[in-house]
Amino acid sequence: MRNDMNDLATNIRKVAFGLLSLLVVLLFYLTYIQVVQSDFLIAHPLNRRTLEASRMIPQGMILDKSGEKLAYSKKVGESFKREYPYGAIAAQVVGYDSITYGRSGVESTFSRDLTGNNTSIAHLGAVSHLLTNRSGNNVVLTLDATVQETAYRALGNHKGAIVAINPNTGAILAMVSKPSFDPNEIDQQWKHISTDKSSPLLNRVTQGLYPPGSTLKVMIAEAARKEKVIDLKEKIYCEAALKIPPDYSLQESHLEAYGNINLEEALAVSSNVFFGTLSLKLGYKKMENIFERFGFKRSVGQELQEVASHLPDFSSLGDGDLAQTGIGQGSLLVTPLRMAMLASSFANEGKIMRPYLVDKITGLDGSLIKTFAPEEWLTPTTPQLADEINKMMVRVVRNGTGTAASLPGVLVAGKTGTAENSQGDSHAWFIGFAPADNPQVAIAVIVENAGFGGSIAAPMARQVFKAALQ
Amino acid sequence: MINTRQLERNLLVVAGIIMLNGILAVNLAHSVLNYQTLGAVTFIFAGFMAVNIVLCKIGHTGDPLFLPLASLLVGIGLIIILRLKPELFMLQVMWVGVGLSAFLISAILAKRLEQIAYFKYICGFIGVGLLLSAILFGVDIGGNKNWIIMGPVRFQPSEFAKIFIVLFLAAYLSERRELLTLATKHYGPFVLPHPRFIAPLIAVWGLGMLMFVLQRDMGAALLYFGLAIIMTYMVSGRSSYVIIGMISFLVGSVICYNLYSHIQLRVDIWLNPWSDPSGGAYQIVQSLFALGSGGIMGSGLTYGFPTMIPEVHTDFIFAAIGEEMGLIGAGAVILLYILMIYRAFRTSLLSLMPFSMMVAAGLAVSMALQTFLIIAGVIKFFPLTGITLPFISYGGSSIVSNFILLGMLFSISEVRGCDAK
Numbered sequence: 001m002r003n004d005m006n007d008l009a010t011n012i013r014k015v016a017f018g019l020l021s022l023l024v025v026l027l028f029y030l031t032y033i034q035v036v037q038s039d040f041l042i043a044h045p046l047n048r049r050t051l052e053a054s055r056m057i058p059q060g061m062i063l064d065k066s067g068e069k070l071a072y073s074k075k076v077g078e079s080f081k082r083e084y085p086y087g088a089i090a091a092q093v094v095g096y097d098s099i100t101y102g103r104s105g106v107e108s109t110f111s112r113d114l115t116g117n118n119t120s121i122a123h124l125g126a127v128s129h130l131l132t133n134r135s136g137n138n139v140v141l142t143l144d145a146t147v148q149e150t151a152y153r154a155l156g157n158h159k160g161a162i163v164a165i166n167p168n169t170g171a172i173l174a175m176v177s178k179p180s181f182d183p184n185e186i187d188q189q190w191k192h193i194s195t196d197k198s199s200p201l202l203n204r205v206t207q208g209l210y211p212p213g214s215t216l217k218v219m220i221a222e223a224a225r226k227e228k229v230i231d232l233k234e235k236i237y238c239e240a241a242l243k244i245p246p247d248y249s250l251q252e253s254h255l256e257a258y259g260n261i262n263l264e265e266a267l268a269v270s271s272n273v274f275f276g277t278l279s280l281k282l283g284y285k286k287m288e289n290i291f292e293r294f295g296f297k298r299s300v301g302q303e304l305q306e307v308a309s310h311l312p313d314f315s316s317l318g319d320g321d322l323a324q325t326g327i328g329q330g331s332l333l334v335t336p337l338r339m340a341m342l343a344s345s346f347a348n349e350g351k352i353m354r355p356y357l358v359d360k361i362t363g364l365d366g367s368l369i370k371t372f373a374p375e376e377w378l379t380p381t382t383p384q385l386a387d388e389i390n391k392m393m394v395r396v397v398r399n400g401t402g403t404a405a406s407l408p409g410v411l412v413a414g415k416t417g418t419a420e421n422s423q424g425d426s427h428a429w430f431i432g433f434a435p436a437d438n439p440q441v442a443i444a445v446i447v448e449n450a451g452f453g454g455s456i457a458a459p460m461a462r463q464v465f466k467a468a469l470q
Numbered sequence: 471m472i473n474t475r476q477l478e479r480n481l482l483v484v485a486g487i488i489m490l491n492g493i494l495a496v497n498l499a500h501s502v503l504n505y506q507t508l509g510a511v512t513f514i515f516a517g518f519m520a521v522n523i524v525l526c527k528i529g530h531t532g533d534p535l536f537l538p539l540a541s542l543l544v545g546i547g548l549i550i551i552l553r554l555k556p557e558l559f560m561l562q563v564m565w566v567g568v569g570l571s572a573f574l575i576s577a578i579l580a581k582r583l584e585q586i587a588y589f590k591y592i593c594g595f596i597g598v599g600l601l602l603s604a605i606l607f608g609v610d611i612g613g614n615k616n617w618i619i620m621g622p623v624r625f626q627p628s629e630f631a632k633i634f635i636v637l638f639l640a641a642y643l644s645e646r647r648e649l650l651t652l653a654t655k656h657y658g659p660f661v662l663p664h665p666r667f668i669a670p671l672i673a674v675w676g677l678g679m680l681m682f683v684l685q686r687d688m689g690a691a692l693l694y695f696g697l698a699i700i701m702t703y704m705v706s707g708r709s710s711y712v713i714i715g716m717i718s719f720l721v722g723s724v725i726c727y728n729l730y731s732h733i734q735l736r737v738d739i740w741l742n743p744w745s746d747p748s749g750g751a752y753q754i755v756q757s758l759f760a761l762g763s764g765g766i767m768g769s770g771l772t773y774g775f776p777t778m779i780p781e782v783h784t785d786f787i788f789a790a791i792g793e794e795m796g797l798i799g800a801g802a803v804i805l806l807y808i809l810m811i812y813r814a815f816r817t818s819l820l821s822l823m824p825f826s827m828m829v830a831a832g833l834a835v836s837m838a839l840q841t842f843l844i845i846a847g848v849i850k851f852f853p854l855t856g857i858t859l860p861f862i863s864y865g866g867s868s869i870v871s872n873f874i875l876l877g878m879l880f881s882i883s884e885v886r887g888c889d890a891k
Contacts, residue, residue, distance in 0.1 A: 008704065008824060011704045012831045016812070016819075022838070023804060023842060025851075026849070029851045030761070030792070030801060033849055034797040035797065037758075038766075042763050046748065047762075048778065
C-alpha cells in the first residue's frame with residue numbers, strides 16, 4: 001500500500017512538472033510577443049492604436065519653410081481633428097489623417113514625430129502619462145507654400161505633376177500632383193477619392209512613371225561628350241528619318257530635315273535623328289552605364305516613397321530600341337522627381353543632392369529637436385561637362401523649343417519633351433533651372449496627354465520660376 | 471512561528487490594497503470618484519476577511535496561499551472589468567460574493583470528501599448529465615453553444631461539470647488502480663486492462679468528442695479529454711494510455727478538421743492569422759496588437775484600446791491585461807496561476823489517502839489545462855478555444871465553480887496543512 005502511494009505520488013509529480021512547464025513556456029512566449037514582436041505589432045498598418053491615441057492629444061503642425069500652416073489639429077469635442085488650410089494644393093505631400101483610412105504623405109512618414117510618440121518615455125508605460133507634455137512636435141517642410149500654390153494653379157485643369165527643388169541643397173520647394181483631393185474631406189469623400197480612375201491619391205511626382213521623351217537628351221548629350229563620341233564642333237547630317245538596319249526608321253517629330261548640325265544645335269531643335277545616332281555610337285554598354293551614373297538604378301531613400309524607374313534590359317536591346325531609349329522612348333519609364341534631379345545635376349556643377357522634404361522637427365515652443373542637413377547623393381559628371389550642358393540648355397530656352405519658359409532679365413536653362421505613350425496623346429514635358437548662371441531652382445513639369453512640351457509645359461515652368469525667384 | 475491564518479490575513483490585506491489601488495486608478499483616470507465602486511471593493515475585501523475569520527473560528531489549518539491568490543486574481547479581474555465594461559462590474563462583485571460563500575460551504579463539506587467516494591457514480595451521472603444538458607439544450611450566447619437557460623437563470627454547465635467529473639474519475643480510478651497498473655490484455659505494442667475497466671474512460675472521451683462535434687466547443691472537449699487521460703496516467707503510470715489517448719484524439723481531430731469548416735477555420739487562423747487579418751483572424755490579430763502595444767510596462771490603465779478586441783471582457787480579458795498592465799501585469803497573472811497550481815499539486819502530494827490525492831491532483835490538472843488553453847489561445851500559442859480564465863473572466867458560472875473548486879482544494883490541504891508538524 002505504501003509503495004503504491006509512492007508510485008501515485010511519483011506520477012502526480014511528473015504531471016505537475018509537465019503542466020507547470022507548459023505554463024512557464026507560455027510565460028516565455030508572452031515575453032516574446034510583448035518584447036521582441038512589440039515594435040512590429042505597434043507599427044503594423046492595421047493596428048489603429050497609435051492613430052486612436054493621437055486623437056487624444058493635439059498633434060504637431062506641418063509647416064512650410066516660412067512657417068505657413070499646412071496641417072494643424074483643431075479640438076472637436078473630446079478629441080482633435082486635423083485641418084488642412086491648403087486643401088488640395090499640397091494634398092499628396094502633406095497627406096491625410098483618418099481614423100478609418102489611416103494616414104498618407106508626411107502625416108504618415110512622420111507620424112511618430114507629429115504624435116510625440118518617438119520619445120523614449122513612451123516605453124515607461126503608465127509612468128509616461130505623468131511626464132509627457134501630451135502633444136506632438138511640429139514638422140517643418142522645405143516646401144514653399146507660394147511656389148506650391150503657383151505650381152498648382154499653373155497646371156490648371158490638366159492631369160500632371162510639377163516638382164521644384166533647390167539644386168544646391170536638394171530641398172524640395174514644390175511638389176504638385178493633379179488631379180488632387182481635399183484632405184479635409186477624406187472621410188466623407190473616401191469612396192469617390194479612392195475609386196476615381198484618375199488616381200487623385202497618387203503623388204505623381206514620386207509615384208507616377210512616364211516616358212521622359214526628349215528631356216532625356218540632355219543626359220545623352222553629356223554622355224556623348226564624356227565618352228568622347230562627339231566634340232562640340234562636329235556636325236552630323238540629319239535627314240528627316242534615321243534608317244536603322246534591318247528595317248527600322250527613327251523619325252523627326254515633324255519629319256523636318258535639319259541638315260548639318262552640331263550637338264548644341266541638335267539639342268536646341270531636339271533632333272531625334274541626331275540623338276538616335278549618338279545612342280548607336282555609344283552602344284548598349286555605355287548607355288546602360290549613363291543611367292547607372294545618374295542614379296536611375298538607385299533609391300533616393302525611404303522618406304519620399306519613390307517608385308523605382310523602369311529601365312530596359314540593355315543587353316538585349318536591338319539597335320532600333322537603343323536609339324529609341326536615347327530619345328527617352330521605348331520601354332523607359334521614370335518619375336518626374338528623377339527628371340528634376342537630372343536637371344539639377346547640370347545646375348549644381350555635376351553634383352546631385354539627395355532630395356528631401358523635411359527640414360527640421362521643432363517642439364511646441366519652437367525649440368529645435370532635429371534638423372535634416374543637405375546631403376550630397378551622387379556626382380555623375382564633372383563641373384566642366386555640367387557647364388557645357390548648362391550652356392546648351394540656355395540655348396534651348398533662348399532660341400530653341402523652350403522659348404516659352406524664358407523670363408525677362410533671368411537666364412533660364414531648359415529642355416522640352418513630347419513623350420509618346422501607349423495611353424493616348426503625348427505627354428508634355430519641361431525640365432530646367434534658373435537663373436542659369438546662379439541656379440536657385442530646378443524643375444520638372446509633366447502634363448499628361450497635353451501635346452507639345454514647348455507650348456504646354458514650358459509656360460507652366462516659367463510661372464513657377466517666377467514665383468520661386470521672387 | 472507565524473500562525474497560518476494570520477499569514478493568510480496579512481496576504482489578504484496586501485491583495486486588498488492592490489485591488490483598491492487598481493479601482494482607484496480606473497476611477498481617477500476618468501477624473502471622478504465613484505463611491506459605489508469603492509464600496510463594492512471594500513465589500514469584497516471584507517468578504518475575504520470574513521471567510522478568513524470563519525475559517526479561524528472553526529479551526530481550519532488549510533493552505534494559507536489559496537485564498538490570497540484567489541483574491542489577487544479576482545481583484546485584477548474586477549479592476550479590468552470596471553475598466554472594460556463598468557456596467558458589468560456590480561454583477562461581477564455580486565458573483566464574487568456568491569463565490570466566497572460557495573468557497574466556505576465547499577471547504578466545510580469537503581471535510582467529508584471520503585464519503586463522496588461512495589457516491590462516485592452519482593457524481594459521474596451529474597457530471598455527464600450537466601455536459602449532456604449543454605449539448606442537448608445548449609443555447610448559443612456569444613458564439614459558445616454551452617449555455618443553459620432556465621427561466622431567469624442562465625449558466626454554463628461545463629464549468630460545474632468539471633468538478634463532478636474530477637470526483638468521479640478520482641474515485642473510480644483510485645479504486646481500480648491495481649487493475650489499471652497490472653494490465654492483462656495485449657494489443658500489439660500496447661498493454662491494456664480488460665475493456666470493461668476502462669469503459670468509463672472511453673465514455674468521457676466520447677463525451678469530449680461529442681462536445682467537439684455538436685457544440686463546436688474545442689476548449690471544453692480538450693479540457694475533459696485531457697483530464698481523463700492525465701488522471702488515468704497518474705493512477706497507472708502507463709504512458710501507453712497517454713499515447714493511445716493522444717492518437718485517438720488526433721484521429722478524431724483530423725476527421726473533424728476535414729469534416730467541419732469551423733474547425734478548419736480555427737486552425738488556419740492559428741497557423742497564419744496574417745493572411746486574413748480583418749476577416750476570420752480579426753479577434754486574434756487585434757489581441758496580438760493589444761499585447762504588442764502594451765509592451766513591457768503597458769499603456770497604463772484606461773490608456774490602452776483593448777475594446778478594439780471583440781468579446782474582450784470574457785474570452786480575451788488576458789489581452790486587455792497585457793495591453794494596459796504590460797508584460798509585468800500579464801506575466802504576474804501567469805505567475806499567480808503557476809503558484810496556485812503548484813500549491814494544488816503540493817496539496818495532492820501531502821494528502822494521505824489515494825482518493826483525496828487524486829481529487830486534488832485532478833482539480834489541479836483541470837485548473838492548469840483551462841488556464842493554459844485560454845491564455846495560449848489569446849497569445850496565439852495554440853488555436854483559440856472559448857473557455858474562461860479562472861477567477862478573472864466575467865461570468866457567474868466561472869467564478870462560483872472556481873471558488874467551489876478552490877474550497878475543495880483548501881479542505882484537502884487542511885487534512886495535512888503546511889504547518890502540521
